[in-house]
Amino acid sequence: MEPVRREKPGIPRPSLPLKGGVVLLLTAAGASSRFGRAPKALVRIGGKTVLQAALEPFLDIPDLSGVLITYPESLLEEFREALVPALKEKLERLPCGLRFLPGGASRQASVALGLEGLIEAGRAASLDLASLAVLIHDAARPWVDAATVSSVLETTRDKGACLPLSDLPDTPKLVDTAGFVSGHPERSGIKAAQTPQGFALLSLAAAHSLAAEESWSCTDDTALWDRYLGPVAYVPGNRNNRKITYPEDLGMAGSNDSTLRIGEGWDIHPLVAGRRLLLAGKQIPHDKGESGHSDGDVLWHSIIDALLGAAGLGDIGSHFPPSDPAWKDADSSVLARRIAQKIGRLGWTLLNLDCTVILERPAVKPHREAILASIAATLGIDKERVSVKAKTMEGFGAVGSGDAVEARAVVLLSRR
Known part of the structure; x- marks a missing residue:
C-alpha cells in the first residue's frame, strides 16, 4: 500500500541545492x-x-x-x-x-x-x-x-x-x-x-x-x-x-579466509624471593615466584598471547599495558577470562590449547591436574581440549639455573 504522505510544519524543508559538507x-x-x-x-x-x-x-x-x-x-x-x-x-x-x-x-x-x-x-x-x-x-x-x-x-x-x-x-x-x-x-x-x-x-x-x-x-x-x-x-x-x-x-565474494586460526604465545619471567609462583592461577609451593607488573603468571600470559594472536587482536601488552597502574598486581586469571570472552563475542571458538611450562624446579607434574582444571574453568571449555606439559632446561640458561620460568602455548580457534 502506498504510504500516506503527511507533510508537517515542524519538519524543515531543505534549501536546495545542498551546498555544505x-x-x-x-x-x-x-x-x-x-x-x-x-x-x-x-x-x-x-x-x-x-x-x-x-x-x-x-x-x-x-x-x-x-x-x-x-x-x-x-x-x-x-x-x-x-x-x-x-x-x-x-x-x-x-x-x-x-x-x-x-x-x-x-x-x-x-x-x-x-x-x-x-x-x-x-x-x-x-x-x-x-x-x-x-x-x-x-x-x-x-x-x-x-x-x-x-x-x-x-x-x-x-x-x-x-x-x-x-x-x-x-x-x-x-x-x-x-x-x-x-x-x-x-x-x-x-x-x-x-x-x-x-x-x-x-x-x-x-x-x-x-x-x-x-x-x-x-x-x-x-x-x-x-x-x-x-x-x-x-x-x-x-x-x-x-x-x-x-x-x-x-x-559469493570469493573469500578464501579460513575458518580456522592458529595462535602461538611465549613468555618468560624472572623468579625472585617474596613472590608467588603461579601457573594458570594455581600457586605452586616454592621459595621464589614470578616477578612482573601483574601477578606474573607466565602460563596465563603465554595463553593470552596465543588467543590474541589467533584472533588477530595484537598481544597482551596492547590490552593490558605494563605502564598502566590499573594492571599492577592484577590477577591474570581475570585477564585471561576477559580475553576469552572477547574472542567469543567475535565468534571464535577455542578448539584446542597445548601448553608447555619450562621450569627447572619445583616439579610441575604433581600440580598438572589442578592447572588443567583452572585453565578449563577460566576459559569455559572442557578439560579434554587442554594439554599441559612440563620440561626442564637441563641446567642451561636462566631457566636451568632456577632464576626464571618460561611458558609456551599454541591454540586452534574456529569461527562459530
Missing part, C-alpha cells in the same frame, strides 16, 4: 541473527573487516566532514579495533571526527540516534547544519563502489533525498496470507533498494522524530522521507553492491 552514518548495530555468528561487520574479507571495507569507498568524498558508526551494545572496543589505526587517525581529523554510538532496539531507532549524534557533532564543529547532507550506509554492504557513492551524493544535493536501485534478477510475485499468489507485478516497475541513501540531514532527523511520536515504523529511511517530506529520487544501483545476510553471502 557531507557526514556518513554507518549502521552496524544489528543482531546478525540470520548470519548466525559474530557481528557481520567484524568478519574479515580480503584481509580487512567488513566494517572497514564498507567505509573505505566514502573516504575520497571531497567534503566529508565526519563519520558516525552505530554498534551493538558492549562491543565498542571490538568495533574500534575493526578499523586500522591509520584510518581511525584520518577520520578523527575530520571536523566532526569519528564517533561510535550504541544502536537502538531497531534499525530505525539506531538511525535516529545516529542522526542526533551527527547533528551534535556538526553543531560542535560550527558547521552549517541546514546545508549538510547525510549518507546512510549499511555496514553489511562492503562491496559498494565509489561511483555509486558519488552519484547518490550528487543527486541528494540537488533533490534532497536519493537512493540507488538495482534491477530484480527474478520475477516478483505478490502473495496473500492463505498461501496463494495474489498478483503479478511487472518486473520493470519494481526495483531493489540499496545503500548508501542520501538526505538533507536536518529534514530527515525531524522526520524520524515525528515518526517516533506517531509510533510509525519502517525498514527504510526513504519510506520515512516519502511519508513526511515528498518523493525520493533514485540512481542506478550496482549489482555487486550486495548485502551480507547469511554466511553463504561471504562465499
Whole structure:
C-alpha cells in the first residue's frame, strides 16, 4: 500500500541545492541473527573487516566532514579495533571526527540516534547544519563502489533525498496470507533498494522524530522521507553492491579466509624471593615466584598471547599495558577470562590449547591436574581440549639455573 504522505510544519524543508559538507552514518548495530555468528561487520574479507571495507569507498568524498558508526551494545572496543589505526587517525581529523554510538532496539531507532549524534557533532564543529547532507550506509554492504557513492551524493544535493536501485534478477510475485499468489507485478516497475541513501540531514532527523511520536515504523529511511517530506529520487544501483545476510553471502565474494586460526604465545619471567609462583592461577609451593607488573603468571600470559594472536587482536601488552597502574598486581586469571570472552563475542571458538611450562624446579607434574582444571574453568571449555606439559632446561640458561620460568602455548580457534 502506498504510504500516506503527511507533510508537517515542524519538519524543515531543505534549501536546495545542498551546498555544505557531507557526514556518513554507518549502521552496524544489528543482531546478525540470520548470519548466525559474530557481528557481520567484524568478519574479515580480503584481509580487512567488513566494517572497514564498507567505509573505505566514502573516504575520497571531497567534503566529508565526519563519520558516525552505530554498534551493538558492549562491543565498542571490538568495533574500534575493526578499523586500522591509520584510518581511525584520518577520520578523527575530520571536523566532526569519528564517533561510535550504541544502536537502538531497531534499525530505525539506531538511525535516529545516529542522526542526533551527527547533528551534535556538526553543531560542535560550527558547521552549517541546514546545508549538510547525510549518507546512510549499511555496514553489511562492503562491496559498494565509489561511483555509486558519488552519484547518490550528487543527486541528494540537488533533490534532497536519493537512493540507488538495482534491477530484480527474478520475477516478483505478490502473495496473500492463505498461501496463494495474489498478483503479478511487472518486473520493470519494481526495483531493489540499496545503500548508501542520501538526505538533507536536518529534514530527515525531524522526520524520524515525528515518526517516533506517531509510533510509525519502517525498514527504510526513504519510506520515512516519502511519508513526511515528498518523493525520493533514485540512481542506478550496482549489482555487486550486495548485502551480507547469511554466511553463504561471504562465499559469493570469493573469500578464501579460513575458518580456522592458529595462535602461538611465549613468555618468560624472572623468579625472585617474596613472590608467588603461579601457573594458570594455581600457586605452586616454592621459595621464589614470578616477578612482573601483574601477578606474573607466565602460563596465563603465554595463553593470552596465543588467543590474541589467533584472533588477530595484537598481544597482551596492547590490552593490558605494563605502564598502566590499573594492571599492577592484577590477577591474570581475570585477564585471561576477559580475553576469552572477547574472542567469543567475535565468534571464535577455542578448539584446542597445548601448553608447555619450562621450569627447572619445583616439579610441575604433581600440580598438572589442578592447572588443567583452572585453565578449563577460566576459559569455559572442557578439560579434554587442554594439554599441559612440563620440561626442564637441563641446567642451561636462566631457566636451568632456577632464576626464571618460561611458558609456551599454541591454540586452534574456529569461527562459530
